[in-house]
Amino acid sequence: MNSKAKIHCARTEDAGLLALAGALLLLAPANSVEAQFIYSINNGAITITSNTGAGGAVTIPSTLDGLPVTSIGSNAFQNQSNLTSITLPDSLINIGDSAFADCVNLADATIGKEVTMIGEFPIGSPSGLGGFTIPSSVVSLGNDQFGFSALTNVTVPGAVTNIGGDEFYICFARTGGNGAGGAITIGAGAFTACVRLTGVDFHKSVAGIGDGAFYFCTSLKAVHFVGDAPGIGRNAFASDAATIYFLHGAAGWDATFGGLPTAEWTPPSPVILTSGPGVGAQNNGFGFSIVGANKASVVVETTSLTNLPWMPLATNTLSGGASYFSDTNWTDDEIHFYRLAAP
Numbered sequence: 001m002n003s004k005a006k007i008h009c010a011r012t013e014d015a016g017l018l019a020l021a022g023a024l025l026l027l028a029p030a031n032s033v034e035a036q037f038i039y040s041i042n043n044g045a046i047t048i049t050s051n052t053g054a055g056g057a058v059t060i061p062s063t064l065d066g067l068p069v070t071s072i073g074s075n076a077f078q079n080q081s082n083l084t085s086i087t088l089p090d091s092l093i094n095i096g097d098s099a100f101a102d103c104v105n106l107a108d109a110t111i112g113k114e115v116t117m118i119g120e121f122p123i124g125s126p127s128g129l130g131g132f133t134i135p136s137s138v139v140s141l142g143n144d145q146f147g148f149s150a151l152t153n154v155t156v157p158g159a160v161t162n163i164g165g166d167e168f169y170i171c172f173a174r175t176g177g178n179g180a181g182g183a184i185t186i187g188a189g190a191f192t193a194c195v196r197l198t199g200v201d202f203h204k205s206v207a208g209i210g211d212g213a214f215y216f217c218t219s220l221k222a223v224h225f226v227g228d229a230p231g232i233g234r235n236a237f238a239s240d241a242a243t244i245y246f247l248h249g250a251a252g253w254d255a256t257f258g259g260l261p262t263a264e265w266t267p268p269s270p271v272i273l274t275s276g277p278g279v280g281a282q283n284n285g286f287g288f289s290i291v292g293a294n295k296a297s298v299v300v301e302t303t304s305l306t307n308l309p310w311m312p313l314a315t316n317t318l319s320g321g322a323s324y325f326s327d328t329n330w331t332d333d334e335i336h337f338y339r340l341a342a343p
Contacts, residue, residue, distance in 0.1 A: 039064060040073075047071040055082025062089035064099045072099045074119060081105055087229065088112045095119055111135050163190055186213045188233060195219060206230040209258070214240060224265060227273065228252045248321045249273060266321060267291065270340050271297045278324060286330035294321045299341045304333035315343055 028269075031104060037060070039046050046069040048060060059119060062069055069089060074096035077083060085108040086100065094113040097119030100106060117140045134141070141163050164187045175204030188210035191197060197217045201224045211233035220242040229252030237258040244257040245265035250273065253262055270292030279288045290298060296318045301310040316323040330336050 037064065039063075039069075041067060042071075044068075045070040047073050048076050049073040051077050051080060051083075055080060055084065057085045057087075058083060059087040060089055060092070062091040070094065072096055074098055075101070078102055085109070088115070090114050093117070106227075113137055116140070124156050159279040163187055186210055188212055189215070191217060193217070199223070209233060209236045211235060212238065214242075215241070217242075219245065224267075225250070226267075226271060229254075229257060232258050232281050247273065249272070249291060251277065251287050270296055270318060272338065272340060281330075282326065284326040284334065287324060287326035288338070289322055289324050290316055290318060291322045294318060297343045298323075299343050300325050300338060301341050302327065302336055302338050304336050309338065310341075312341070313338075 036051055036058075037048050038050040038052060039048050040051040041047075044067060046064050048069065048071070050073075051058065060069060060072070068091045070091055071094040072088070072092065075098045076096065077086070078101045079099050081104050083100075083103045083106050086106065087110040088095075092115055095115060095118045096112075099119060100109075111134075113135055114137055115135050116137055117134050118134065118138055126331045162267075163185070185207050186209045190210065190213045191200075191213070192212055193216045194214075195216070195218050197214075198219050199222045200214075200220070206225060206227065208231040213233065213236045214223075215235055215237070216239045217237075218239065218241075220237075220240050222245060223237075223242050226247055228250050229246070237260050240260060242260055244260050244262045246253045246262060247267065248264050256262060270290050273289040273291060280286065290300075292298065297315055298318065299315050300313045302313050305309045313327060315327060316325055325338075327336065327338075
């Protein structure tokens, strides 16, 4: 069984790591052209601002004029209906708002592993992308990220800590999705009118859900939460017919949430609850709850800065679908990490 959650005595391992700030200064002529790409040079790095090629399958190189390609500018490929696929290099860090908006025939996208921020992406017609996996390096998704998109499913990595408003506005062809992240705030209208969206799983604690975040998701059937009940705005699930599922032992859940019925659920694999009573430093150790299938067995493993191999600490049986773990020796090292493994 793969690791599902990790925490340590001082902070969660999945805490937000990156923030992008400041403005790029123009240090070279505003625009240059190499082959089909128009670009600007900012602080010794390339930003693609336009594509003059014939379309089809386009690969962006990692360097132009001997300089790294680090950004795709806002609207750079917008409305290019002849674009069928895009491959972006590992040198890329930022994708600007609406960079690929309304590319109605864009059917495939390969994103470099170093991207940390994505603006609106990528299309605006039901004939486009079917599914898209956001790279695990991404920590911020801008507003209107998938506005009017044709995505049928999206996987959001655990590092993401912000999802902007109107993120998936009117995703006509969307059929399912997964959300993940630490202390996520779902913006107002983030998933409004995703009429093909059938299910959303939030694998980390969600701090808040904005007004109308899932309004008029008429095909939505199930929303799964890990952690305590988050704050919720007005009409967050209005016009929906879903069931809200929460884990055994999580706090703040009532018979309804946002006007929808709630029920306990059993995750497919045991998970560590990173919020709620008993999580963190206690009088007799560092503890947390584990939830999963009734009577399942799971091994708690640990490592630290001074003890790099993962070492088993205890085998817990989830009686009634839950068990509590406490490490009385957690102060032996400055930082401890914990994970779950199969017995």
